[in-house]
Amino acid sequence: MKQLLAYVLIAGLISCTGTTPPAAGNRDPLPSWNEGQTKESIIQFVLEVTNEAGPDYVPVKDRIAVFDNDGNLWSEKPVYFQLLFAMDQVRKLADQHPEWKTEQPFKAVLENDMETLASFGEHGILELVMATHAGNTTEEFEYTVKNWLSTARHPRFDRPYTDLVFQPMLELISYLQDNQFKTFIVSGGGLDFMRPWVEEVYNIPRDQVVGSSIKTEFVFEDGIPVLKKLPEIDFIDDKEGKPVGIHKFIGRRPIFCSGNSDGDLAMMQWTAAGDGPRFMLYLHHTDSVREWAYDRNSSVGRLDKGLDAAVENGWTLIDIQNDWKLIYPFEKPQ
Amino acid sequence: MKQLLAYVLIAGLISCTGTTPPAAGNRDPLPSWNEGQTKESIIQFVLEVTNEAGPDYVPVKDRIAVFDNDGNLWSEKPVYFQLLFAMDQVRKLADQHPEWKTEQPFKAVLENDMETLASFGEHGILELVMATHAGNTTEEFEYTVKNWLSTARHPRFDRPYTDLVFQPMLELISYLQDNQFKTFIVSGGGLDFMRPWVEEVYNIPRDQVVGSSIKTEFVFEDGIPVLKKLPEIDFIDDKEGKPVGIHKFIGRRPIFCSGNSDGDLAMMQWTAAGDGPRFMLYLHHTDSVREWAYDRNSSVGRLDKGLDAAVENGWTLIDIQNDWKLIYPFEKPQ
Numbered sequence: 001m002k003q004l005l006a007y008v009l010i011a012g013l014i015s016c017t018g019t020t021p022p023a024a025g026n027r028d029p030l031p032s033w034n035e036g037q038t039k040e041s042i043i044q045f046v047l048e049v050t051n052e053a054g055p056d057y058v059p060v061k062d063r064i065a066v067f068d069n070d071g072n073l074w075s076e077k078p079v080y081f082q083l084l085f086a087m088d089q090v091r092k093l094a095d096q097h098p099e100w101k102t103e104q105p106f107k108a109v110l111e112n113d114m115e116t117l118a119s120f121g122e123h124g125i126l127e128l129v130m131a132t133h134a135g136n137t138t139e140e141f142e143y144t145v146k147n148w149l150s151t152a153r154h155p156r157f158d159r160p161y162t163d164l165v166f167q168p169m170l171e172l173i174s175y176l177q178d179n180q181f182k183t184f185i186v187s188g189g190g191l192d193f194m195r196p197w198v199e200e201v202y203n204i205p206r207d208q209v210v211g212s213s214i215k216t217e218f219v220f221e222d223g224i225p226v227l228k229k230l231p232e233i234d235f236i237d238d239k240e241g242k243p244v245g246i247h248k249f250i251g252r253r254p255i256f257c258s259g260n261s262d263g264d265l266a267m268m269q270w271t272a273a274g275d276g277p278r279f280m281l282y283l284h285h286t287d288s289v290r291e292w293a294y295d296r297n298s299s300v301g302r303l304d305k306g307l308d309a310a311v312e313n314g315w316t317l318i319d320i321q322n323d324w325k326l327i328y329p330f331e332k333p334q
Numbered sequence: 335m336k337q338l339l340a341y342v343l344i345a346g347l348i349s350c351t352g353t354t355p356p357a358a359g360n361r362d363p364l365p366s367w368n369e370g371q372t373k374e375s376i377i378q379f380v381l382e383v384t385n386e387a388g389p390d391y392v393p394v395k396d397r398i399a400v401f402d403n404d405g406n407l408w409s410e411k412p413v414y415f416q417l418l419f420a421m422d423q424v425r426k427l428a429d430q431h432p433e434w435k436t437e438q439p440f441k442a443v444l445e446n447d448m449e450t451l452a453s454f455g456e457h458g459i460l461e462l463v464m465a466t467h468a469g470n471t472t473e474e475f476e477y478t479v480k481n482w483l484s485t486a487r488h489p490r491f492d493r494p495y496t497d498l499v500f501q502p503m504l505e506l507i508s509y510l511q512d513n514q515f516k517t518f519i520v521s522g523g524g525l526d527f528m529r530p531w532v533e534e535v536y537n538i539p540r541d542q543v544v545g546s547s548i549k550t551e552f553v554f555e556d557g558i559p560v561l562k563k564l565p566e567i568d569f570i571d572d573k574e575g576k577p578v579g580i581h582k583f584i585g586r587r588p589i590f591c592s593g594n595s596d597g598d599l600a601m602m603q604w605t606a607a608g609d610g611p612r613f614m615l616y617l618h619h620t621d622s623v624r625e626w627a628y629d630r631n632s633s634v635g636r637l638d639k640g641l642d643a644a645v646e647n648g649w650t651l652i653d654i655q656n657d658w659k660l661i662y663p664f665e666k667p668q
Contacts, residue, residue, distance in 0.1 A: 061533065064541075138581055182541070195585045199395065206585035207398075207516070208541070216581060218574040218600055225603045227581050234582070240552040247472055247550060247561050248568070249583060251529045251540035266552055269559045 029175040031325075032168040032332075038323045041316050042172065045279045049255065050179050056277040060180045064252050066210075066267060067173070068259035069187035069194065071301035072283050073202060074165040075154075077292045079114050079300050081161045082193050085148050086128035087117075093132055106131070118299040122188040122212050122238045129190060130214050134231035138192060138216060141229060145196045159330070162201050167329045172258070173202055181256065186210040186246055188238035188263055210249040212237045238263045243270035257281065261301040265309055272313065280315035282306055287321040363509040365659075366502040366666075372657045375650050376506065379613045383589065384513050390611040392589060394514045399590035400544075400580060400601060401507065403521035403528065405635035406594040406617055407536060408499040409488075411626045413448050413634050415495045416527045419482050420462035421451075427466055440465070452633040456522040456546050456572045463524060464548055468565035472526060472550060475563060479530045493664070496535050501663045506592070507536055515590065520544040520580055522572035522597055526563075544583040546571045572597045577604035591615065595635040599643055606647065614649035616640055621655040 033039040049058040070076040090100065090109045100106030105124045108116040117124060133141050154161055173183050183204055187194060191211035198204050215230040237245040243266050246254065257264070257271035260283040268280045284303065285294050296304040310317050318324075326332060367373040383392040404410040424434065424443045434440030439458045442450040451458060467475050488495055507517050517538055521528060525545035532538050549564040571579040577600050580588065591598070591605035594617040602614045618637065619628050630638040644651050652658075660666065 061539065182539075184541075191582070191585065205395065205516075207518075207583065209585065213582060216578050218577045218604070225577070225600070225607050227577060227604075243552045243559070243561060244550050248525070248547060249541065251525065251543065266559070270552065270561075273559050 029178070030168065030171050032171055034323055034325055036323060038316060038318055042175075042279070042281070045256075045277065046175065046179050049277055058255055058276060062252065062255060063176075063179070063181040064250060064254040065173075065176050065181045065183045065256035066186040066246060066250075066254045066258065066271070067169070067183065068261070068264045068267075069185050069189055069198075069211075071285065072166075072258060072260040072264075073169050073173075073185070074161070075291060076301050077294075078155065079118050080125065080189065081154075081164075082189050083117060083125050083128075084152070084161075085145070085193065086125055086132065087112075088148060088152065089132040089144070090128055097131075115299060122236055123233075125190070126212060126214060126233055126236070129193075130229075130231045130233075134214070134229050136229050137221075137226040138229065139226070141192055142196050145193055149197060157328075162197055163330055164328060165201055166324075167326055167332065168324045169258075170202065170329070173204065176256065177203070182208065184208045184210060184246075184250055184254075186237065186242055186267060188212055188236070188241075210237055210242075210245040212241075240266045242267035246270065255279065258283070259306070260285065261303050262306045263301075265306045268306070268309065268315065272315075280310070280313070281318065282310040282315055283318040284320065286319050287324075287327070290327050291320060293321075363512070364502065364505050366505055368657055368659055370657060372650060372652055376509075376613070376615070379590075379611065380509065380513050383611055392610060396586065396589060397510075397513070397515040398584060398586050398588040399507075399510050399515045399517045400520040400584075400588045400592065400605070401503070401517065402593035402595070402598045402601075403519050403523055403532075403545075405619065406500075406592060406598075407503050407507075407519070408495070409625060410635050411628075412489065413452050414459065414523065415488075415498075416523050417451060417459050417462075418486070418495075419479070419527065420459055420466065421446075422482060422486065423466040423478070424462055431465075449633060456570055457567075459524070460546060460548060460567055460570070463527075464563075464565045464567075468548070468563050470563050471555075471560040472563065473560070475526055476530050479527055483531060491662075496531055497664055498662055499535055500658075501660055501666065502658045503592075504536065504663070507538065510590065511537070516542065518542045518544060518580075518584055518588075520571065520576055520601060522546055522570070522575075525571075544571055544576075544579040546575075574600045576601035580604065589613065592617070593640070594619065595637050596640045597635075599640045602640070602643065602649065606649075614644070614647070615652065616644045616649055617652040618654065620653050621658075621661070624661045625654060627655075 030039055048054055048056040051057055067073055070080050087109045090106055094100055094110060101110060105117055105120045105127055149162060153159060154164055176183055185198060185204055189211050191209060191213045194209050194211055195206045198209055199206055213234040215232045215234045216227040217230055219228055246267060253274045254271045256279045257268050258281040271278055272280050285292055287293060295307060364373055382388055382390040385391055401407055404414050421443045424440055428434055428444060435444060439451055439454045439461055483496055487493060488498055510517055519532060519538055523545050525543060525547045528543050528545055529540045532543055533540055547568040549566045549568040550561040551564055553562055580601060587608045588605045590613045591602050592615040605612055606614055619626055621627060629641060
C-alpha cells in the first residue's frame with residue numbers, strides 16, 4: 001500500500017500549509033473500503049487535485065462531484081424505493097379510482113407486478129406521483145414523504161429505507177467534502193421525494209439535489225401563497241437528461257462522477273469530456289449475499305452499456321463484493 | 335444609533351463563542367450605507383437570527399437569502415443589460431436575416447426602439463437569444479457572453495457593464511455570507527447570461543443562480559459530447575415563476591428576500607408567508623442624479639404593486655438617495 005503511505009505523508013505536509021481541513025489528517029478517510037486499487041485510485045485522485053504544487057491541482061470552485069442516488073447511494077431492490085412509496089399512495093386512493101384496475105401503470109401497482117412497473121422507468125413513477133399528488137401543495141407532499149419514510153419498512157431487511165444507504169459511499173461523500181468538493185446528487189428520482197431526507201442522511205444540502213420533477217404553480221389559497229403540484233411533467237433527470245440537469249442546476253461540469261447504471265452513462269461521458277483531471281466511478285452490484293448482484297439484465301438499475309464504456313475507457317469500477325468491508329451503517333461493529 | 339451600538343456589543347459577545355466568523359467583529363459591515371432605519375433594520379435582523387440564545391435564532395441551513403439581479407444588484411437602465419447584449423447579437427446576424435426588418439422583436443432592435451423592446455419583457459429577451467444562439471453549444475454561448483462583457487461599454491458611464499453593480503449590495507451579500515447565509519440570485523435574466531461573471535463579481539457560486547433559460551440537448555458532435563441550445567423556452571423565472579424557481583432550484587423557503595420590481599412581488603410574498611423571522615427588502619430607485627429615479631411608470635423594472643405591498647406590509651424599502659453613500663464601486667475614494 002505504497003500509495004496509501006504516500007497519501008498519509010503528503011496529507012501531513014499539505015495540512016501544515018493550513019489549506020487542507022483537519023479531516024485530511026492521517027486517519028483512513030475510507031475505513032469501510034478494503035485496501036486495493038479502487039480505494040487507492042480514489043485517494044490518489046483527491047490528493048492530486050488538492051495538491052497546490054502539483055500539475056493536476058483543481059481550484060476549489062471547480063471541485064464539483066455528482067452522485068446518482070438509486071443503487072448508488074442506497075439500494076434499489078426489489079425496485080426503486082420511490083416506486084414503493086408511490087405504490088403505497090396509489091393503494092391508499094384506489095377505492096376512489098375504479099378505473100385504475102384496468103389502466104397502466106396503476107393496474108401493475110394493484111397487482112403488485114414489480115417487473116411491469118420497473119419497465120415504465122422514471123416516467124412511470126412520475127405518473128403515479130402525478131395521479132396521487134397533483135393538487136397537493138409542496139408542503140403537503142413533503143409531509144407525506146416524511147411520514148412514509150418514518151413508517152414504511154424494506155421487505156427484505158425490515159428496516160426504514162433510509163437505513164439502506166451505503167456506508168462506504170457516505171464515507172466517500174464526506175471525504176470529498178473534507179477536501180472542499182461541493183457534492184451534488186443527480187438522480188432520476190423525484191426532487192421533492194429526495195429533499196426531505198438527503199440533508200440528514202447524506203449531509204448534502206437540499207439545494208444541491210438535481211432530480212426529476214412535475215410542474216408547480218404559485219397560487220393563493222385562502223389568502224395564503226402556496227405552490228401546488230400540477231399533473232404535468234417538468235423535467236426527467238435521467239440518461240441524456242442528466243448532463244442537461246447538471247448544466248441547468250449546477251452550471252459547471254463535474255470533475256468527479258459516481259453512478260451505477262446506464263442511466264448515468266451520459267453524465268459520465270459529460271464529466272469525462274472536460275479538460276484536466278477527472279474521475280468516473282461506476283458501482284457494480286456484485287454481492288448477492290450482503291446486497292444484490294445484477295447488471296446487464298436487470299430491469300432496475302441496468303448496467304450494460306455503462307459497463308462496456310467503463311471497461312473501454314478505463315473508468316474505475318467498484319466491485320461491491322471485493323471493495324467494501326460492509327454495506328450498510330447498521331453492520332458497523334457497535 | 336443605539337441599535338448599532340448593541341450590534342457591536344452583541345457581535346463581540348457572539349464572536350467569543352466561536353460560532354460567528356471573524357468578519358462579524360466590530361467593524362461596520364455596511365460602510366457604504368448611511369446610518370438610519372434601513373441599515374439598522376438589516377443589522378437588527380441579522381443579529382436576531384444569528385443569536386443562538388434569542389427567540390428568533392435560525393439554524394444555518396435555513397439561512398437562505400435570495401436577490402433579484404437587474405435593478406437590484408446592478409443597474410437596469412436604459413434597458414436590461416442582457417437586452418443590450420442580445421441586441422448586439424441580433425445586429426451581428428441581421429444581414430443573414432432580411433425578415434427581421436419587419437418581424438418583432440427584431441424590428442425594434444434594428445430600429446433601436448428600446449421602449450417597444452422593454453415591453454416584451456423577459457420573454458422578448460429569450461426570443462432574441464433563441465434566434466441568435468440556438469444551435470450553439472453552452473460553451474460557445476459562455477464565450478460570447480464573456481467576450482461581450484469585456485468589450486461592451488455602458489452608454490451613460492462608458493464603462494463595462496459589470497462596473498455598474500451596487501457597492502452597498504455587494505456589502506450586504508458579503509455581510510449575510512459572513513453570517514452563514516447561503517446567498518442566491520433569483521433573476522428573470524438568463525441563467526447562462528449570468529453564470530459566466532456572477533462568481534467573480536458578486537462572490538455567488540454558479541450553482542446558486544436561478545434564472546430564465548432555454549432548453550438544451552445532450553448530443554455528440556464529432557464524437558465529443560456537447561450541450562446544444564434549442565429554440566425552445568425552458569423556464570421563465572419572473573413574477574409567479576420566481577417562487578416556482580426557488581422551490582425547484584433551492585428547495586427551501588428563503589428568510590431574506592431582496593428585489594426592486596413587481597417581478598419580485600411573488601417571491602416577496604412567498605418569503606413573507608413562512609414561519610419565524612423573515613426580511614423583505616425592496617429597493618426603490620430614487621436617485622436621478624447618481625443613478626436613475628423610476629418606479630410606477632417605468633417600462634423597465636416597474637415598481638407599482640410591489641411598492642403598495644411594501645408599504646402595506648411594513649417591508650423595508652431602500653431609498654437609494656438617502657440610504658446609500660455611494661452607488662458603484664468606482665465611486666469609492668481611492
